Amino acid sequence: MNAAQDLYPSRVEKEENILERVDPIVYGRPEPAREHALSDAQMAFFEDNGYLVLPDWLPDMVDPVREELTHLKRKLKGREELVLEPDSGNLRSIFAVHEHSEMIAEVARHPKVLNLVQQILGSDVYIMQSRVNIKPAFRGKSFPWHSDFETWHVEDGMPRMRAVTAWLMLDENTEFNGPLYVIPGSHKHFVSCEGKTEQDNHKQSLRQQMAGVPSPESIEALTEKGLKGIYGKPGTLVIHECNLLHGSPDNISPWPRSIAMFVFNSVENRNQRPFSGLRPRPDYLSSSSQEPVRTASEET
Amino acid sequence: MNAAQDLYPSRVEKEENILERVDPIVYGRPEPAREHALSDAQMAFFEDNGYLVLPDWLPDMVDPVREELTHLKRKLKGREELVLEPDSGNLRSIFAVHEHSEMIAEVARHPKVLNLVQQILGSDVYIMQSRVNIKPAFRGKSFPWHSDFETWHVEDGMPRMRAVTAWLMLDENTEFNGPLYVIPGSHKHFVSCEGKTEQDNHKQSLRQQMAGVPSPESIEALTEKGLKGIYGKPGTLVIHECNLLHGSPDNISPWPRSIAMFVFNSVENRNQRPFSGLRPRPDYLSSSSQEPVRTASEET
Numbered sequence: 001m002n003a004a005q006d007l008y009p010s011r012v013e014k015e016e017n018i019l020e021r022v023d024p025i026v027y028g029r030p031e032p033a034r035e036h037a038l039s040d041a042q043m044a045f046f047e048d049n050g051y052l053v054l055p056d057w058l059p060d061m062v063d064p065v066r067e068e069l070t071h072l073k074r075k076l077k078g079r080e081e082l083v084l085e086p087d088s089g090n091l092r093s094i095f096a097v098h099e100h101s102e103m104i105a106e107v108a109r110h111p112k113v114l115n116l117v118q119q120i121l122g123s124d125v126y127i128m129q130s131r132v133n134i135k136p137a138f139r140g141k142s143f144p145w146h147s148d149f150e151t152w153h154v155e156d157g158m159p160r161m162r163a164v165t166a167w168l169m170l171d172e173n174t175e176f177n178g179p180l181y182v183i184p185g186s187h188k189h190f191v192s193c194e195g196k197t198e199q200d201n202h203k204q205s206l207r208q209q210m211a212g213v214p215s216p217e218s219i220e221a222l223t224e225k226g227l228k229g230i231y232g233k234p235g236t237l238v239i240h241e242c243n244l245l246h247g248s249p250d251n252i253s254p255w256p257r258s259i260a261m262f263v264f265n266s267v268e269n270r271n272q273r274p275f276s277g278l279r280p281r282p283d284y285l286s287s288s289s290q291e292p293v294r295t296a297s298e299e300t
Numbered sequence: 301m302n303a304a305q306d307l308y309p310s311r312v313e314k315e316e317n318i319l320e321r322v323d324p325i326v327y328g329r330p331e332p333a334r335e336h337a338l339s340d341a342q343m344a345f346f347e348d349n350g351y352l353v354l355p356d357w358l359p360d361m362v363d364p365v366r367e368e369l370t371h372l373k374r375k376l377k378g379r380e381e382l383v384l385e386p387d388s389g390n391l392r393s394i395f396a397v398h399e400h401s402e403m404i405a406e407v408a409r410h411p412k413v414l415n416l417v418q419q420i421l422g423s424d425v426y427i428m429q430s431r432v433n434i435k436p437a438f439r440g441k442s443f444p445w446h447s448d449f450e451t452w453h454v455e456d457g458m459p460r461m462r463a464v465t466a467w468l469m470l471d472e473n474t475e476f477n478g479p480l481y482v483i484p485g486s487h488k489h490f491v492s493c494e495g496k497t498e499q500d501n502h503k504q505s506l507r508q509q510m511a512g513v514p515s516p517e518s519i520e521a522l523t524e525k526g527l528k529g530i531y532g533k534p535g536t537l538v539i540h541e542c543n544l545l546h547g548s549p550d551n552i553s554p555w556p557r558s559i560a561m562f563v564f565n566s567v568e569n570r571n572q573r574p575f576s577g578l579r580p581r582p583d584y585l586s587s588s589s590q591e592p593v594r595t596a597s598e599e600t
Contacts (some may be wrong), residue, residue, distance in 0.1 A: 144552065249478070250442050
């Protein structure tokens, strides 16, 4: 892979620059609409804004996932899949939850998740990463503006923008508990960031991201249409385009904010060697298992 | 002043405890309503919730105050009245703005401010403190839950709850730029905090408050009715009861949040010796000038 082939160079020791996206946002699928398919209006909203909020989408999954977390905290104690808060040492994230829990894998394979994701990406997909994020009450820390794709491209070798994150609210997400803010429309651009990537950057970046954070000037340029806070009751599903800029403030409220996230990448966009030239991140961040995921009905 | 006379003991090396407020919230004034008086419904809302938001109240004052700040930053350079952000060194607050700027003093004396304050407190009032708070874009830090009265009582010797803060939005205050969150109804209780006060605590507390911060358990107990974010356009005036619990998250947005604040204390509640037993805080935090403030029309 030489530099000429890198459509989205970032952290290549050049000045920060805003490039245009060259990939489609919605790939579509030339087949009859399946169960739970998104409407044309929903697809258009996603294409334009880079996210879609589906209230009351999987309310029955919330309690089972929450119960499963209790087991996973014990089961994975001491392993890298558990990430702690920088100051308090509280649990912040559990990774690879779909690999360690059959019940959580069922959420990812649910037709109310998988059918929409395939509809947007226009192909079979695999689970590149899964996690539960827990933003604790009173102490949850803020996270700066970033594009997931920027990290996945540089550090995991995701070639093009053909991935989405589907995430399920496990707590109510409100204006008060450190919610996700997104920059609608920002997925149509690519901020090529300054600096370069250190080996094992993820050991720092999962706690507090430093590399791959656009400058204030770029954020100002991209927020002309304002910000949007992603709020909803437990059971709300959010579809989040891989290159959408997002961040979150700290959580000073008395309510934690937990979500379960699944990153789906197109099988036509499988991760290759990291564009940083460094060795790939661990399997729990970028799965080496790139098998298409199927709904239960497709498997039978 | 002995302990038996202290109706609101705090930081007296006892366990944290939630006491009931013994003072009125609205003192009223047995005289005909004056210009800009609050309605009965507004007074009832304030009594019940501890705050009142008045949109589009003083829009013409915003630009003149903002211009005045440019002069004040230069004029007060190097003085204690300027407080910086703990990490970035950016300007966070300017104190005693009504003493250093005749134009800003005019805002405090404006009948659309002073008449309401006198109506609530039922007496003449003096300006105990004034300040401009600037929460910078991207870097503005969060501030933990606290009651202003708790600090003013312990550190400045404010005897009873008979004071309000009137604050004017100089920027739009939104859900995104580190807004003030209040706990409606919390002003009806008093959280007697643990610990004790160190001499010159204000040198720390103005940057990052540690003493006088209620425990998570107390905040949980007092937030049964939820939180409220105080949002509005520039020119919005907010009346804030002295004992209302409030806090604010950090500001990761590209928009600063600036406000001008005036603390009005009843002349029947003048600050005495600090209940901590330590020496009083500097004049710019608790003014030794306790002369009643008059509107321009009253003075002529």
